[in-house]
Amino acid sequence: MTAETETAAPTAEFGRARLRKEDERLITGQTNWTDNITLPGMLHVAFLRSPYAHARITSVNVGAARGEPGVIAAYSGADFAAEQGSLPCAWPVTPDIVIPAHPPMAVDEVRYAGEAVACVVARDRYAAADALAAIEIDYEPLPPVLDIRTALQEDSPKVHEAGNRSFEWPFANGDVEAAFRDAPVVIERQYRQQRLIPAAMEPRSVVCSCVGGEFTLWSATQIPHVLRVMLALVTGIPEQNLRVIAPDVGGGFGSKLQVTAEEVLSVLIARKLGRPVKWTETRSEGNMTVHHGRDQWQRIKIAADRDGRIRGLDVDLLADMGAYLMLVTPGIPLLGAFMYPAIYKMDAYSFKCTGVFSTKMPTDAYRGAGRPEATFAIERIMDALAAELGLDPLEVRERNWIKHEEFPYTTVAGLTYDSGNYEAATAKAKDLFDYDGLRAEQQRRRADNDPVQLGIGVSTFTEMCGLAPSRVLGSLAYGAGGWEQASIRMLPTGKVEVVTGSSAHGQGHETAWSQIVADQLGVPFEDIRVLHGDTQVSPKGMDTYGSRSLAVGGMALVSACDKVVEKARVIAAATLEASADDLEWVPGRFEVRGDPDKRVTIAEIALAAFAAHNLPDGVEPTIDAEATYDPDNFSFPHGTHLCAAEVDTETGFVTIRSYVCVDDIGTVVNPQIVEGQVHGGLAQGIAQALYEEAVYDDDGNLVTSTLADYLVPSAADLPSYVTGRTESRAANRLGVKGVGEAGAIASTPAVVNAVVDALRPYGIDDVTMPCTPERVWRAIQTAQGKQSGSAAERHAARQSDQTQGNSPQGRDGGEA
Amino acid sequence: MAEVTVSVDGVKYSDHVEPRLLLVHYLREVVGKTGTPVGCDTSNCGACTVLLNGESVKSCAVLAVQADGAEVTTIEGLAKDAGLHPLQQAFHEEHALQCGYCTPGMIMAASDLLRENPHPSDEEIRAGLEGNLCRCTGYENIVRAVRRAAQAGVSA
Numbered sequence: 001m002t003a004e005t006e007t008a009a010p011t012a013e014f015g016r017a018r019l020r021k022e023d024e025r026l027i028t029g030q031t032n033w034t035d036n037i038t039l040p041g042m043l044h045v046a047f048l049r050s051p052y053a054h055a056r057i058t059s060v061n062v063g064a065a066r067g068e069p070g071v072i073a074a075y076s077g078a079d080f081a082a083e084q085g086s087l088p089c090a091w092p093v094t095p096d097i098v099i100p101a102h103p104p105m106a107v108d109e110v111r112y113a114g115e116a117v118a119c120v121v122a123r124d125r126y127a128a129a130d131a132l133a134a135i136e137i138d139y140e141p142l143p144p145v146l147d148i149r150t151a152l153q154e155d156s157p158k159v160h161e162a163g164n165r166s167f168e169w170p171f172a173n174g175d176v177e178a179a180f181r182d183a184p185v186v187i188e189r190q191y192r193q194q195r196l197i198p199a200a201m202e203p204r205s206v207v208c209s210c211v212g213g214e215f216t217l218w219s220a221t222q223i224p225h226v227l228r229v230m231l232a233l234v235t236g237i238p239e240q241n242l243r244v245i246a247p248d249v250g251g252g253f254g255s256k257l258q259v260t261a262e263e264v265l266s267v268l269i270a271r272k273l274g275r276p277v278k279w280t281e282t283r284s285e286g287n288m289t290v291h292h293g294r295d296q297w298q299r300i301k302i303a304a305d306r307d308g309r310i311r312g313l314d315v316d317l318l319a320d321m322g323a324y325l326m327l328v329t330p331g332i333p334l335l336g337a338f339m340y341p342a343i344y345k346m347d348a349y350s351f352k353c354t355g356v357f358s359t360k361m362p363t364d365a366y367r368g369a370g371r372p373e374a375t376f377a378i379e380r381i382m383d384a385l386a387a388e389l390g391l392d393p394l395e396v397r398e399r400n401w402i403k404h405e406e407f408p409y410t411t412v413a414g415l416t417y418d419s420g421n422y423e424a425a426t427a428k429a430k431d432l433f434d435y436d437g438l439r440a441e442q443q444r445r446r447a448d449n450d451p452v453q454l455g456i457g458v459s460t461f462t463e464m465c466g467l468a469p470s471r472v473l474g475s476l477a478y479g480a481g482g483w484e485q486a487s488i489r490m491l492p493t494g495k496v497e498v499v500t501g502s503s504a505h506g507q508g509h510e511t512a513w514s515q516i517v518a519d520q521l522g523v524p525f526e527d528i529r530v531l532h533g534d535t536q537v538s539p540k541g542m543d544t545y546g547s548r549s550l551a552v553g554g555m556a557l558v559s560a561c562d563k564v565v566e567k568a569r570v571i572a573a574a575t576l577e578a579s580a581d582d583l584e585w586v587p588g589r590f591e592v593r594g595d596p597d598k599r600v601t602i603a604e605i606a607l608a609a610f611a612a613h614n615l616p617d618g619v620e621p622t623i624d625a626e627a628t629y630d631p632d633n634f635s636f637p638h639g640t641h642l643c644a645a646e647v648d649t650e651t652g653f654v655t656i657r658s659y660v661c662v663d664d665i666g667t668v669v670n671p672q673i674v675e676g677q678v679h680g681g682l683a684q685g686i687a688q689a690l691y692e693e694a695v696y697d698d699d700g701n702l703v704t705s706t707l708a709d710y711l712v713p714s715a716a717d718l719p720s721y722v723t724g725r726t727e728s729r730a731a732n733r734l735g736v737k738g739v740g741e742a743g744a745i746a747s748t749p750a751v752v753n754a755v756v757d758a759l760r761p762y763g764i765d766d767v768t769m770p771c772t773p774e775r776v777w778r779a780i781q782t783a784q785g786k787q788s789g790s791a792a793e794r795h796a797a798r799q800s801d802q803t804q805g806n807s808p809q810g811r812d813g814g815e816a
Numbered sequence: 817m818a819e820v821t822v823s824v825d826g827v828k829y830s831d832h833v834e835p836r837l838l839l840v841h842y843l844r845e846v847v848g849k850t851g852t853p854v855g856c857d858t859s860n861c862g863a864c865t866v867l868l869n870g871e872s873v874k875s876c877a878v879l880a881v882q883a884d885g886a887e888v889t890t891i892e893g894l895a896k897d898a899g900l901h902p903l904q905q906a907f908h909e910e911h912a913l914q915c916g917y918c919t920p921g922m923i924m925a926a927s928d929l930l931r932e933n934p935h936p937s938d939e940e941i942r943a944g945l946e947g948n949l950c951r952c953t954g955y956e957n958i959v960r961a962v963r964r965a966a967q968a969g970v971s972a
Contacts, residue, residue, distance in 0.1 A: 019908055019909060019911075020908070020911065022916070023907070023908045023913065023916075024908075025916075026913055026915075026916030026919055027891075027900065027904040027907050027908055027913065027916070027919055027923065028851070028891065028892065028895075028900070028904065029849070029850070029851015029852065029890065029891035029892040029920050030851065030892075031851070031853075031916060033850070033853060033917070035850075035853070035854070036844075036850040124845075125841075126834070126836075126837075199951060200915070200917075200951055201855050201861065201863060201915065201917040201918050201949065201950065201951050201952075202853070202855070202915065202917040203854070203855070203856075248916070249915065250853070250915045250916065250917030251914070251915040251917060251951050251952055253951065280854075282857050283855070283856035283857055283858060283860075283861075284858070505915055506914035506915030506916070506952050507914070508914070672911045673911065675911070675957075676911045676914055676952075676953060676957060677914075679953055679954035679955075679956045679957065680914060680951070680952045680953055680954045681954075682954050683951075683953075683954030683955065684951075684954075706856070706858045706860060707856050707858065707860035707861055707949065708858065708860050712861075712949050712951065714942075714945070714946045714947070714948070714949055714955075715941070715942040715943075715945045715946065715948075715950075715955035715958065715959065716942045716943050716945075716946040718942075718954060718955055720938070720956060720959070721954065721956055743954075
């Protein structure tokens, strides 16, 4: 349900719940997914993948596969060695970072199960898959590296010759030692961010054609523009000969923010054979080889006064890079570095992240990318602080958060938050949630020893999005800028083409961008068409990720519209025989000030420019314009999320009874699209809290390789959500902040805080994610053993803690 | 090779196919009905759901030869007239799709759900769509859309 009530019927497009332009093709099966594309003479590629997490390849023979029916070619890594280059890492976070060579197809050594070692190109996908069995390949197994907590020890096997440490990135501000020295309260915790699989519903798919040295690559990607540049750099193909198209793309969540081995190899195979090729992954292939998310061990320490005021915060992260550094792998945990202080004031903060290699699939961006991890740790330890001090979790937060009158506020992490109102969001959320009523019920259940206990979880999150000011990215050694591009084409018939560098894959830009331009130019919503996702149609862009499209791409639209209006003003002045200074722009037309009957519409001006019969000397016959917008700052959505969870202490089963979120994402272009983004984010965050984990066995094989094993939740597993909004404008012209990741960032700690809150009377202060019935049940058994059990039970509990490697404070064990 | 004769969205097709060919690949690559996508090829996600003689099946878990003599309805043939089927309309109006990849299967599964239970509760809608995964919407608006279509009497 929606608690939001719109205060007034919007008179403009901005703020209106327009139904989406995208939907018609999507609900009728007319969608253009990459796997739907068929080109004349097109061949199909299948990859043979390593069954070992770590092994030397001693011999490969693809000869027999070449003789199989319908097979046109078969290749091993050696066939690509001279031309395949190394997959790019665009974020070398420190000067001495170790970035190992990452051949798209392994040549000598494999470093994760699923790495491509050979391929077959055949007439159809069945023939290609069949012929993989005829490839002869021998391996000499090497020891896997599966636990990054021991991977830095002297005697650990090495993933790469250079060792298992990729980088160490420190940050500090204020006197941390002083903040902790003599602090009345110091709490230290270790939290586990389990490894996740993004699992977009559309599997990855690539089609590549090569005609006369010109390549066209269709890919299920979030980043056609970045991909084009990177493909040119990796393969040496001149950039002007590469065209990348992202047709309809079925979800990304960061997983399609990548330059993949299969994309590069498809280009090389098309070039070798002079024929178009297609590769579409199976789901189990995707679970193994689409980059994973999260996978960190977080040690966090907080110092506070007895009244709950935070003195300082110290964070030490171990981040699992996997076997190689992919496009932005090492930068992901650092996006969290700035978010641990969250909405709270404090004197000092220090952070260190060590990036460690393992023989697992590389990690990279996944919805929230660094910020969910940071938000989880700070919001979990704020609850621990509240419990330690006997304060309500919201009370301890309020004593520390930045007051609404203190904005703009520069945090201890060095970010300047432009706007926010944590009081307002929290008050509204408490009201919608019936906070006091649920607390009273919780007390009753505790007093009654009810086998089903009630927990209330709080998350007062913020995040940084709208990536990003280019100079800030430069200072962080990121390999590109953070601007976005837009252009407006005024057609002779008065209709409008909007070209955007954003690359939507479910976000609804065709609708929202039409709404923004309709207001700016005063043209009907229906008269606007939004073009995107093809480097030949939209030649410049930085693409869609990091909740950046509206806060950066939307602002580029506004800048481009400004330029259209200024160009139109010159032609309008000539048409109306008035001075340009005497014209007033009323969206849709110019009027002569004081004589509003003398007017000319933007459509008439577009036609006049097209005809070009009576233009003043030196005036170009066009009012088209383009603009590139580089933001001054990040944007900082925030909100208060409250979760009530019932925990069955006999079975360990967790049921979310109610979930309320109030988000402040600035002004809103389309409330229906915004609500959908929030819902989807909540589902993914709840899934991390309760259901999902990528699990490798002791040999380094992925156990969760299907959607029967990796538990993406269904409708039956998730609650109904109550959503509300408060609004503080961001410091950009539209006042927008971004919403794509908010739900996924905020909800995970809210849910786990609720689970732990339910179990606190049992002496439990942590349950490792995902909080499955087994883990919750074991946590209860272990805690009860510790409280009242025999010496043998206490011993068993200690053993469990040690083997599971959890913190001294942790009561439940690590990985499944 | 085996011969199959299948009616797909009201048109009759006869083809020689490998006995192992999956129905979803037959629909997509032989008949050209690419409106039905493949999400997992292990019958977990439901993106490929179609109606086989009126009942929903995951077409990645059915062989083309098993559909011999059957009537298949895909998302492309759901609307009987030129316009949208009430479920398609409801999904549009309730914003029950974002990327849209699960949508064909979700709508086909929902149509079978409403055939069996024309007036489901929210819990029954959630349970009935348990076999269809969506990664974008968090399901809230899908439940709303199915409820809306039910209220409009879609099964009648």
